[in-house]
Amino acid sequence: MALSMASPCGVLSDEEEGGMAVFESTAADIGGLVGQRLNEVTLPEISIISPGLEPRPSIREKALAKPGVIRQGSGGEGNTDKVKVFLRIRPLTEGEKERGEEQGSVCVQNEESLMLKAPKDSQNMKSAERGVAQSMHKFSFSQIFGPETKQQDFFESTMKEMVRDVLRGESRLLYTYGVTNSGKTYTIQGVGREAGLLPRALVSLFRKLQGRLYGAMDLKPVLYQEVRQLDAGEVRAEEIRRDSLLKDEDGMTSRMRGGTSTWDSGIGGHSITSHIATQLEDSDSVCLEPDSLSHSGGEELEEGVQFSVWVSFYEIYNEFLYDLLEAPPCLQPKKRAILRLSDDKQGNPYVKDLTWVQVRSAVEAWRVLRAGRRNQSFASTHLNHNSSRSHSIFSTRILHVHPEADQGQATRVSELSVCDLAGSERCKDQRNEERMKEANNINTSLHTLGRCIAALRHNQNNKSRPPQVVPFRDSKLTRVLQGFFCGRGRSSMVVNINPCASTYDETLQALKFSAIATQLVHGPSTKTRVAYILSLLREPQPHSNDSTLIEEDEDSDEDGDITMFDSDALLRAIEVLKREVQRQREEKEVLEATIREQVFSEMMEVISGMEKDFSQTLETEKALMEERFEDKINNLQKSLKRYYNQEIEERDEQIEALTAALEKKGGVSLAEPAPLPLFPPLALGGEAEGPTPRRSQRLASTTTGELCRVRAELDQCRTELLEKTQELRRVQGQLTPPEHSDALTNAADRKLGEGQRNLRQLRLDLQRLGLNLQSGERACCRNTGGERLRHALTAADHTLAKQDQTLVELQNGLLLVKADLRRKAETLAQMGQMPPCGSASATPGSCQKRGCGAAGNAENQPPEKRHFFRSLFPQHTPSRSRQQGRPREPQTTPYSRILRSRQQSPPPSPGPSGRYRVTKC
Numbered sequence: 001m002a003l004s005m006a007s008p009c010g011v012l013s014d015e016e017e018g019g020m021a022v023f024e025s026t027a028a029d030i031g032g033l034v035g036q037r038l039n040e041v042t043l044p045e046i047s048i049i050s051p052g053l054e055p056r057p058s059i060r061e062k063a064l065a066k067p068g069v070i071r072q073g074s075g076g077e078g079n080t081d082k083v084k085v086f087l088r089i090r091p092l093t094e095g096e097k098e099r100g101e102e103q104g105s106v107c108v109q110n111e112e113s114l115m116l117k118a119p120k121d122s123q124n125m126k127s128a129e130r131g132v133a134q135s136m137h138k139f140s141f142s143q144i145f146g147p148e149t150k151q152q153d154f155f156e157s158t159m160k161e162m163v164r165d166v167l168r169g170e171s172r173l174l175y176t177y178g179v180t181n182s183g184k185t186y187t188i189q190g191v192g193r194e195a196g197l198l199p200r201a202l203v204s205l206f207r208k209l210q211g212r213l214y215g216a217m218d219l220k221p222v223l224y225q226e227v228r229q230l231d232a233g234e235v236r237a238e239e240i241r242r243d244s245l246l247k248d249e250d251g252m253t254s255r256m257r258g259g260t261s262t263w264d265s266g267i268g269g270h271s272i273t274s275h276i277a278t279q280l281e282d283s284d285s286v287c288l289e290p291d292s293l294s295h296s297g298g299e300e301l302e303e304g305v306q307f308s309v310w311v312s313f314y315e316i317y318n319e320f321l322y323d324l325l326e327a328p329p330c331l332q333p334k335k336r337a338i339l340r341l342s343d344d345k346q347g348n349p350y351v352k353d354l355t356w357v358q359v360r361s362a363v364e365a366w367r368v369l370r371a372g373r374r375n376q377s378f379a380s381t382h383l384n385h386n387s388s389r390s391h392s393i394f395s396t397r398i399l400h401v402h403p404e405a406d407q408g409q410a411t412r413v414s415e416l417s418v419c420d421l422a423g424s425e426r427c428k429d430q431r432n433e434e435r436m437k438e439a440n441n442i443n444t445s446l447h448t449l450g451r452c453i454a455a456l457r458h459n460q461n462n463k464s465r466p467p468q469v470v471p472f473r474d475s476k477l478t479r480v481l482q483g484f485f486c487g488r489g490r491s492s493m494v495v496n497i498n499p500c501a502s503t504y505d506e507t508l509q510a511l512k513f514s515a516i517a518t519q520l521v522h523g524p525s526t527k528t529r530v531a532y533i534l535s536l537l538r539e540p541q542p543h544s545n546d547s548t549l550i551e552e553d554e555d556s557d558e559d560g561d562i563t564m565f566d567s568d569a570l571l572r573a574i575e576v577l578k579r580e581v582q583r584q585r586e587e588k589e590v591l592e593a594t595i596r597e598q599v600f601s602e603m604m605e606v607i608s609g610m611e612k613d614f615s616q617t618l619e620t621e622k623a624l625m626e627e628r629f630e631d632k633i634n635n636l637q638k639s640l641k642r643y644y645n646q647e648i649e650e651r652d653e654q655i656e657a658l659t660a661a662l663e664k665k666g667g668v669s670l671a672e673p674a675p676l677p678l679f680p681p682l683a684l685g686g687e688a689e690g691p692t693p694r695r696s697q698r699l700a701s702t703t704t705g706e707l708c709r710v711r712a713e714l715d716q717c718r719t720e721l722l723e724k725t726q727e728l729r730r731v732q733g734q735l736t737p738p739e740h741s742d743a744l745t746n747a748a749d750r751k752l753g754e755g756q757r758n759l760r761q762l763r764l765d766l767q768r769l770g771l772n773l774q775s776g777e778r779a780c781c782r783n784t785g786g787e788r789l790r791h792a793l794t795a796a797d798h799t800l801a802k803q804d805q806t807l808v809e810l811q812n813g814l815l816l817v818k819a820d821l822r823r824k825a826e827t828l829a830q831m832g833q834m835p836p837c838g839s840a841s842a843t844p845g846s847c848q849k850r851g852c853g854a855a856g857n858a859e860n861q862p863p864e865k866r867h868f869f870r871s872l873f874p875q876h877t878p879s880r881s882r883q884q885g886r887p888r889e890p891q892t893t894p895y896s897r898i899l900r901s902r903q904q905s906p907p908p909s910p911g912p913s914g915r916y917r918v919t920k921c
């Protein structure tokens with residue numbers, strides 16, 4: 001499970017924290033906190049996290065609290081028994097200052113109080129702006145050490161006393177906790193001449209043990225805190241091991257001094273560079289510095305007791321334990337063996353097969369540490385180029401030996417362990433898969449540590465109730481440190497922070513974690529499994545309110561072997577546990593249901609509030625949008641009105657100018673009213689404005705060209721007008737019937753009458769002659785006078801033909817004259833209707849039509865008359881003349897055309913029958 005840095009230790013996130021003064025980390029209490037947070041309308045400005053404050057009871061505690069129950073809490077224990085939590089703030093580097101990391105987010109108020117103020121870009125500040133967290137947090141510690149604190153001062157205030165306690169026979173643990181690059185390793189190991197806590201502690205220890213060291217190597221610590229008597233062979237083997245380790249370390253050091261080199265540590269591909277070696281060399285020199293520690297004699301040591309000092313060094317890397325005092329990697333290229341954790345008879349965990357080396361001086365101890373450091377897992381991360389990727393534990397076991405006893409028995413074993421925890425960090429910041437896995441494991445174990453501490457604190461604060469199971473077994477780290485939290489020793493914590501603004505959120509989480517630790521008190525009891533089972537068996541009633549009974553019983557708890565219980569007792573204990581599990585489960589379910597209900601109702605409230613807000617916002621937005629669009633439409637309307645008014649004015653001006661120019665140049669008055677403007681001027685609501693400068697410029701540039709064009713058009717129109725006027729006059733002249741037409745018509749009528757009469761006479765003559773001819777033909781056979789008659793008949797035929805022709809011509813001529821007159825009258829009428837400029841006549845189509853009116857009419861005549869009309873208008877249409885390339889014939893009157901057709905028409909030829917055809921009118 002990938003854990004984010006947000007809450008690596010089971011500590012509530014900012015948002016979960018709400019207005020709580022004290023943190024809770026169990027599931028039950030989280031529910032209570034969430035409920036409380038949701039019930040609070042506003043958050044307090046500062047979250048105060050102090051070890052001295054009584055925690056606010058959770059919902060569950062409130063619900064379960066019954067009158068008369070004595071609550072045992074941290075407040076009642078007194079501050080002396082509290083777990084010590086020290087805070088150390090490292091100074092900013094020059095590079096960090098240049099990057100603007102110094103934003104005053106960490107303020108030391110006094111020796112015990114620290115104020116954190118969220119920088120503007122931090123996640124915490126964003127949450128604070130959303131109103132779900134505070135931007136300021138106040139923390140209290142046992143003691144706060146600022147950036148200027150010297151290593152020596154820090155040692156004096158923190159570890160010196162622990163060394164003394166260990167020599168008195170007690171066990172002590174000091175562990176550093178903090179985000180990566182916060183100065184944990186610096187605090188424990190030190191750099192250069194600034195030796196850290198561990199070398200100083202070793203020097204201090206051996207100074208105190210001067211003259212009191214147990215020289216033999218026949219007693220060795222084993223299991224959790226037991227001692228084994230070694231035989232001679234084993235002693236020899238131990239000596240060889242120690243000597244080879246120190247020799248190898250010496251050799252390595254001298255090789256390192258010879259030049260820069262890099263080699264693989266054999267774990268996770270980590271490289272160890274000469275940089276670290278140099279660092280250790282420098283630390284070594286500091287360690288040996290005689291005046292680095294104030295001398296304190298061994299007067300506090302128990303009389304007659306000698307001390308055998310053994311050290312071990314191992315690391316927990318990716319949840320695996322590795323012995324750092326194994327042969328160095330260059331000598332053992334194979335992968336190192338993984339150590340196992342086991343429990344002794346009392347259920348105390350210990351690291352099986354761990355290398356313990358007896359040391360006779362601080363120098364030897366430091367060399368062993370240095371040898372182990374070479375095997376440790378380091379890597380360069382984005383925050384720390386030399387970051388510890390594992391939790392490393394350096395343990396010093398001191399055997400208190402009574403030499404006068406048989407075979408030198410060790411009466412007591414005490415231990416001083418220093419744990420340099422790997423830095424918590426955000427997994428997502430890791431760019432490399434291996435680093436990501438490491439960060440995940442680091443955070444998991446730190447998370448478990450946080451849960452253990454929270455559970456311990458919970459049990460301490462709720463002694464009236466069956467204890468919560470502390471999840472020591474959930475990680476290797478908590479398992480190996482279990483003893484120090486269960487009364488077999490005491491622990492102190494050093495919280496390291498750096499004041500960089502960019503790591504503010506991680507620092508805040510680390511401090512919240514430490515805030516839980518500050519709530520812990522050192523338990524007086526040494527509850528092993530046996531003791532726990534005993535307490536279960538003695539428990540009168542699962543829901544007993546009599547807490548005092550339990551308190552009394554606690555004092556009588558004793559360690560022992562689990563085999564002291566018979567199977568019945570164990571079965572009863574199991575039954576009790578089952579009942580307890582069932583009870584807790586039910587309780588949790590009820591609690592969960594309550595929390596869900598509360599959360600649901602709170603969420604519904606929030607959602608309805610949000611809905612209300614959204615609908616209000618929507619309404620406001622709607623109104624705003626409407627207003628905005630109305631404004632836009634108004635503006636658009638105004639602009640359009642202005643534009644079209646300008647256009648109209650300009651056109652009017654142009655028309656006026658053109659009219660004036662036309663009148664002036666041509667002297668022709670159009671005598672027409674000025675055209676009305678297309679649009680009446682639009683009312684602008686008092687915003688009448690002149691043309692914009694841009695429009696004026698455009699007009700100025702186009703007016704001249706426009707004027708010229710219009711003038712040319714006017715000239716052309718005028719010319720056409722004149723032409724058409726002339727043509728009209730000419731056509732009118734042509735259409736005027738000649739004065740003698742009536743006389744001519746009368747004469748033609750007369751002639752026609754005469755001709756008809758002659759014709760009738762001739763027909764009669766012809767009939768008579770025909771009769772004569774028939775009779776003559778009959779008589780022809782008999783007399784010779786027939787020849788003469790035939791001649792007379794032929795002459796009569798010719799005469800008849802001529803008469804017929806004349807008659808037809810006259811009839812046709814008369815009809816033509818009448819038709820022509822009619823047409824002329826129509827044409828005249830049409831001409832009279834035509835516009836004065838004669839635009840229609842100007843078109844070629846209309847001209848052709850007028851010119852070819854006769855031909856057109858001829859086409860509409862019956863077929864028998866067409867040839868006659870064609871003969872009257874022989875191919876004189878303008879189009880046809882032009883097509884044939886012939887010059888256009890001069891305009892002639894219809895009468896002249898009739899005359900010409902008469903002249904051109906051939907004399908009628910006799911038909912096949914010898915008779916002339918007469919065209920019927």
Ligand SMILES: Nc1ncnc2c1ncn2[C@@H]1O[C@H](COP(=O)(O)OP(=O)(O)OP(=O)(O)O)[C@@H](O)[C@H]1O
Pocket residue numbers: 089090091147178179180181182183184185186187191384386387388389421422423424496
């Ligand atoms: N009190 C201090 N004074 C001066 N320099 C310090 C101090 N604390 C830390 N530093 C410097 O800060 C840098 C980081 O420190 P260190 O390696 O100890 O961090 P860390 O917490 O152990 O990191 P990680 O968890 O990644 O191993 C080192 O260069 C160290 O020298």
